[in-house]
């Protein structure tokens with residue numbers, strides 16, 4: 003099924019905003035005083051964020067226990083455009099969305115669809131010849147890199163680095179187990195040939211034929227054999243009982259998206275997972291990390307079997323409107339504005355929070371958990387909604403840490419270099435798109451803004467956007483995990 007790319011009004015608006023920004027920036031740079039003022043502002047925001055992050059720490063003596071599922075893979079990371087050039091795939095004149103990729107032409111169309119706007123995407127390749135060809139070509143590309151991949155292992159790695167003891171549900175090769183931190187215990191089988199994910203990265207302003215990317219991002223393709231089946235679930239479930247974690251994290255379910263399961267297979271797997279979540283003790287908080295889904299039936303099932311049993315949800319600016327549209331009973335939105343305004347995101351977050359909790363209230367307190375935490379990561383800022391009086395601590399510091407982790411991950415360095423960073427959030431933001439809404443200035447000395455509404459607290463932190471991109475893939479996982487560790 004293919005849908006034609008239509009540049010919606012939000013993109014047109016975005017275009018206007020961009021040109022306005024360009025004019026403003028040009029003015030800024032020309033002015034001799036404000037040029038250095040910009041650097042000073044960045045330095046001030048950075049030191050304030052670092053201070054906010056270090057206000058609380060993870061208890062390194064009684065290390066918090068976190069269980070994370072599912073899956074894992076080996077990532078091969080290449081420059082997306084270089085790879086397409088290498089295999090001789092010419093730029094298509096027809097950007098199209100495809101649920102799955104069956105041939106090279108569809109790959110070109112699908113890549114073009116997301117590359118221009120710079121939206122993160124992940125697709126299943128249902129053509130092993132094509133996938134092998136892509137992986138072989140990637141192996142030969144200069145500058146390629148291999149790394150431990152998959153949402154669960156990346157989150158596990160970050161949690162272990164931050165001072166947690168981790169139980170990781172995944173299927174790995176034995177040499178892969180050796181590179182994991184000593185604080186990670188794997189539950190799951192060993193395999194000889196792990197699944198490979200091909201990460202096609204591109205920087206902001208990259209060109210492919212007539213297309214220019216508006217922001218750095220990645221397009222991911224895979225052809226998994228193990229991950230869609232949640233292979234490690236049983237072993238994980240068994241170890242979970244004794245492990246008694248403070249936090250249980252579920253991610254990686256997008257590997258099931260558009261996978262050619264046999265009749266009833268996926269439903270059985272998700273039923274099993276749902277049971278696992280429901281049997282988690284009241285002392286264990288549950289977090290579900292969203293991802294790039296386009297299969298509406300799968301998303302609907304997640305809304306039924308996973309979301310109601312999670313206390314916390316994490317997602318990016320694409321996944322938020324996607325999930326919300328399904329909640330409202332309309333089709334999934336495959337592509338949204340990759341650089342939304344704070345007010346837009348906050349309104350969507352409020353609506354999602356309200357809808358999930360209304361559903362919970364309807365189904366009765368005996369069933370499932372109320373949503374008490376919602377974290378949305380975008381390029382320009384981090385935003386969290388946390389229910390007051392809930393188990394989640396330190397929301398302000400957690401938002402700051404998530405923001406700093408975004409720069410650290412994308413720049414590929416724990417040390418943040420202000421000369422490789424840029425603030426793209428406006429000097430003040432409106433808390434909602436509703437007319438007459440309050441505006442909050444971005445204060446350099448207190449860059450994380452937190453306030454109360456209804457029964458929850460909202461925190462927003464600007465991101466020091468990395469300008470020398472090392473890697474975008476895995477960013478959401480590192481960011482989400484970094485936010486969580488300070489809250490358990």
Ligand SMILES: *[C@@H]1O[C@H](CO)[C@@H](O)[C@H](O)[C@H]1NC(C)=O
Pocket residue numbers: 104105106129130131132135
């Ligand atoms: C799979 O990909 C190969 C390599 O691009 C191509 O030759 C073949 O036609 C594709 N198969 C299908 C069924 O599209």
Ligand SMILES: *[C@@H]1O[C@H](CO)[C@@H](O)[C@H](O)[C@H]1NC(C)=O
Pocket residue numbers: 005333
């Ligand atoms: C929305 O989904 C329905 C049912 O799957 C489909 O018939 C319709 O064409 C979709 N609409 C759009 C705009 O994609």
Ligand SMILES: *[C@@H]1O[C@H](CO)[C@@H](O)[C@H](O)[C@H]1NC(C)=O
Pocket residue numbers: 150155156157158159160407410411412414415416476480
């Ligand atoms: C993100 O997580 C991966 C896997 O744990 C790790 O290798 C990488 O260094 C992390 N990024 C940052 C900035 O810590």
